[in-house]
Amino acid sequence: MEGSEEDHPWQSYNTVYTTAKAGMEGVDKDKVQRVVYEMSKGSKYFQNEERKEAFIKHKIDNMRLQFANLTQADLSHYQKVADRRILELEASRDLSRIWLHVDMDAFYAAVETLSNPTLKGKPMAVGSMSMISTANYEARKFGVRSAMPGFIARKLCPELIFVPVDFNKYNHYSDLTRKVFQRYDPNFIAGSLDEAYLDITEVCRERNVKSEEIAQEIRASVYEETGLTCSAGVAPNRLLAKVCSDINKPNGQYVLPNDRLAVMTFISSLPIRKIGGIGKVTEQILKEVFGINTCEQMLDKSSYLCALFSQSTADFFYSVGLGLGKTDSPQVRFRKSISNERTFSVTEDEVLLHKKLAELAEMLSTDMQKEGLQGRTLTLKLKTASFEVRNRAVTLQNYINSSEDILKHASKLLKAELPVSVRLMGLRVSQFNGEKFGATPDPRQKTITNFITSGGANRKNSSFSDVADHDFVSDTETDVSIDGRHTDQLDGRDPFDGNHSLDVNYQSCTLWKNDGAEKVQTSDNDDPSSTHSGFTEVLGSTSFQGQFEGKNVNNEFNLLEDDKLNSSCQESIMLWLDDYKCSLCGTELPPSFVEERLEHSDFHFAEKLQKEESSIHPASTPIQRIRSTESIDKANPRSKSCRIRRAGIRPLISFLLESNQSLKLL
Template identity: 40%
Template structure:
């Protein structure tokens, strides 16, 4: 997609939040420069006049209006509140939550390093040491050499090229990634047969039993596991070790005591907490919460706006308390199964339909392998304006074949409607 011919805005018209939004959701990825001010400026300049810019500007405006309503709601909610009484109630809840802390389990979060890019290097060693991105229209990942320029996942290809003119773009090879993912997960299962995959390139493991049985410290056990992954796949993996399923940044072990955990969480950006995305980050920032330590400072506001922000969840976040139960998703717990593709903009109707057939075929393969069927088929698609739409249809029978998924679902009908 090339930038359009929309009139460019003067820099004074850009808000700080829009510039940050244009930078994308992966601005905290490993390998990126700590100070991304200049990178974000280049992204904003390169985006002007594009459909991507217009869409992000619209979303930023909508979120800003939502935040203004929340601020008004906050002011109204705080009127007449007995602050000391609310603080005392919240502090009592903190004591109760602290009493529930369990430090007996060793939980590891493992995350493959630049997984798609690393797999591509195995098949094309000539890419070694060069800045390259995986994906065409929108990048699914970038090599560490490319990240030095600010290139990262979720970024439109034309923006990535502005940041790094020598960037090499390679197509996604999902069959390769699936094959390597299976090999990596098999290594993880040796250390925890009940490990919980959290995607194709990351997982949670409870290595307590394995460590005890083999007389290993947590650190030694994880080092052994990482060496096994590299020996069998030539891929590297980072790991965070903690008493629960909070996600530390990179390779790190949190000491297993309450004081150390709370100290670690105190200065941690709220954006680093699993489940808090860009939208919730801005909503929390609107009431003064930028770090996990700020949660305690603003505990009265959170309490009176409990339904809006979730008091218990945020207090547990502040304390660094999370679930330490690791187990694979049970069949009865699974709500959906899906397949998706990222590709350059397609303007030809037949090519779009062909792409949908490929996705339907892949979904049938996954469903057949795991014995799944479903009654509701949902299509999520993104236009070249970067606007995302969702369409769904529920049937009175279960479907699972590619023909049913394609012909009876909203897929073909939606494309037909769009082109008419």
């Protein structure tokens, strides 16, 4: 870093605003950084950022210590383990698919310019003084970008024009683009309103044209239908395609051929921050602890990564270094939670807070009823005047979705926190009732598979494209699952947590009321099923395994004492032989049947639980067994349908396979 912190205090204020976005190459980063710092300095928001930053620094120090304490013997051991793992991952590489990622250029801003052409050529941002959603390219030249508060943007660019968001418009144009995508891949994955993944393997083969031409064609069609430009990336997997679509933005494209050497060359100099799932914090940790800046260095430092991170985290990093990513086309995804939250001017007025809570409950209930959802876990989110975020949850015995029920329980959660000075409140409901199992990402992609899994007619009219700015997406979701996993493990791996002065400071900021919290936690929750956490792990492991093509990927990964680790891993892993057959019973399920595979895992897990229980309590009566199964059902809605279907799973599978084939032929 140039200059001391005393001379240039703004340089130590780590924001996302200076990381290179398309159209911001020529920006004077130091100036932007300085303005952002000057506008923020001293604010509550800024103080909270400082607190978080100090916390990360602390974690980094601990990791450095671990790093420094590794002996030569340690390192040679970890190198062996890492090398083997990298070989296994390499063996899973799939170069048979051609993926295309489309990304609309400055989407909201472009749409607004279409409906008001006088904006053309002028710096403009969609959003408010508080927050900017999208900035056009003229504005980006000034360092204005999404996620930046408007008042700072105006400082950077005084003539900046602000346009309020209008999701009806964006939804309309998004639908137009999707009609184009559908022609090239009926199972395309909508990443959000403005991006999508298309598997163009078949189109290229059938028409015998290069992927480059398909990309040109799609972009031309999108322009023709909407008047909007987009960029495209073509690559052997989704992770790389996404990186590629950013390279020649705006209104450009980049093709990475399905060739291992080309991929490795491409990845070698690529900054890790370009990879989806590696954000500000992960970048900082990898840089400051390991000196890792490029994807290639993930492999160079593999032994250190192996030593300091968990298996799944290290796996993710290696796969980045190898340029691996998902190549399957998941057919269905289910919503797992529904929420709303609002920011308002700070208040500690209990009556006012209760009124706002009632409004949230009302809105949430409406949303849930629209989608036919009922849930049994309710979470209250508070952001205090000092920007500290608190979540407080209850899990009920029955499923709720009426505003009265929601408000009743939310009020209890809130009461336990009072008095408190709040700037945001939110409500979330999760743990849905399995029979009303929510919606698909895009109703137009409906297949026989999700017809069955969602109960067909029982599925409510959830047209997700009407849900405004948050399309419900399979890919976003799965990408997130990757980073959720590794970033969280960065936290979890700090063995010195809770023992340092910094943590004491951290905690002193919070106003934690033990008595209230305890009361709330026990009030409606008299059936804490300890089996559920194990259950979640099963699902997590299997779905994460899907990240890496999974061709006979060996999951025994011996970090320290092999036996200990294996015993905890073994039972949570479902191996799909040749990525097709269940290793336990031979049932055949191709990788695209994501949900079916999860259910299948559930089945084996439930089976295992029952076996364990009968071996632990040999005298247990049938009634006890039934009860144990029920507790699983309550904990996870999937297991019920799993149990219903186990009798006839094979006929069902073959039906699904046939249906899917014929659908693809259409």
